[in-house]
Each structure stands twice: as structure tokens, then as C-alpha cells.
Amino acid sequence: MSVRTARPSRSDLVADAALALLAERGMRGLTHRAVDEAAGLPQGSTSNLARTRQALLELAVRRLADREARVLALDEMPDPGAGPGPLADALALATHRALTGHRALTLARYELALEARRRPELRAFFDATGARFRDQLAALVSGLGSTDPARHTLSLIAWGDGLMFSCVAGSFGAEVPSLEEVRTGLRELLEGMLGG
Numbered sequence: 001m002s003v004r005t006a007r008p009s010r011s012d013l014v015a016d017a018a019l020a021l022l023a024e025r026g027m028r029g030l031t032h033r034a035v036d037e038a039a040g041l042p043q044g045s046t047s048n049l050a051r052t053r054q055a056l057l058e059l060a061v062r063r064l065a066d067r068e069a070r071v072l073a074l075d076e077m078p079d080p081g082a083g084p085g086p087l088a089d090a091l092a093l094a095t096h097r098a099l100t101g102h103r104a105l106t107l108a109r110y111e112l113a114l115e116a117r118r119r120p121e122l123r124a125f126f127d128a129t130g131a132r133f134r135d136q137l138a139a140l141v142s143g144l145g146s147t148d149p150a151r152h153t154l155s156l157i158a159w160g161d162g163l164m165f166s167c168v169a170g171s172f173g174a175e176v177p178s179l180e181e182v183r184t185g186l187r188e189l190l191e192g193m194l195g196g
Helices: 010-025 032-039 045-049 055-070 084-100 103-118 121-144 148-166 180-193
Strands: none
Touching: 010 032, 010 045, 010 055, 010 103, 032 045, 032 055, 045 121, 055 084, 055 121, 084 103, 084 148, 103 148, 103 180, 121 148, 148 180
16 A cells, blocks of 8 residues: 655745755845746746745745754654753754755755845744744743743854854865764753753
8 A cells, every 4th residue: 555645735846946946056046937947837837826036035934944843843842841961862863954964954044044134024034933943942941940041042042053054054064063962062051051
């Protein structure tokens, strides 16, 4: 008996092609026509779905958030009662996944983040989609007994983003730390925040 997998919607197909183009060619390579070609769709298909560049960028950001939620496994984060070790383990696994099997997706996120810096209308949309992870992480850090959950959440995200940027687009682009190295870094950071 064969398992039938659902075909992606046209919207997902267009958004996935847009994300792939962002990772491969950068923001300049993202055009409606290029997305049609990359997605294997008839000319004009992307324009029918996302008439403006802003609409296309919002579609890409929405899809990015959905795909990154699966990579980061937000629904698998541990209960804070288990202590900082399990959280460090889960965050290390999520970060390592982004660095290894999902490098292009991570690179597309940085392209979109830079574009959002230049477009206030995209900035609000980008920040709102990213709040899902940030808010969940803040709740976990708070549950671990953080004395300053907002600051500690920022530090954790900045550490993870800095590591991913350095290894995907920065000066450590040819190197990927091992899962154990990422785990050790996160444990040290969490222990420093929470007092051991």
C-alpha cells in the first residue's frame, strides 16, 4: 500500500521557489518571472498570486516561518521543569539542523531580515511571524527561573543567530560546529544566565 503525500499548494510552491531564489541569488534575483521559472509554473502565475513585490515578500516570510517552525521543532521543546539541560539539548539540535540540513533556508531568512530593515511595512510582518519562537523561548526561560526573561531570551536568540550567521554567511562559512559543540555553548550560556 503506497502512502500518498499531499502536493504543496500553489502558494507554498511559489513561496518555496522564492525562498530558494533568495538563498541562491539574493534579493536582486527575486522577481515574479524568476519565481515562475523556478517553480515550473506558467508565466504570470506568481503575479496572479502575489501582485506586488511586498505581497511576494510577505508570502515568502509566512512560508519561512512555517518551515523554520518545523526545523526548530517548536512543538518538541521540553517542559521547563526538566531544567536547563534538556532546553540546551533541544536548542542545540534545532540550531544544528538549521546549520546542516537547512542552510539555504537560514540564508533566505537573513536576506529577508535585511530587506525588512529597509521596508517598514515588511519589518512589522517579519517581526510578527518571528514572535512565535521568541515568545515560546521567553516562556521557557521564565519557567527555568530566569530573573530577567526578556534579556535572557534576547541573549539566547542573539547567540544562536550569531552562530548561524557566522557559519552560513560569515567568516566561518566553511565550518559547521558539531552538535556537541553547539550543545556545550548553549549549556554554558544557560548556566551563566541561571546561575548554574
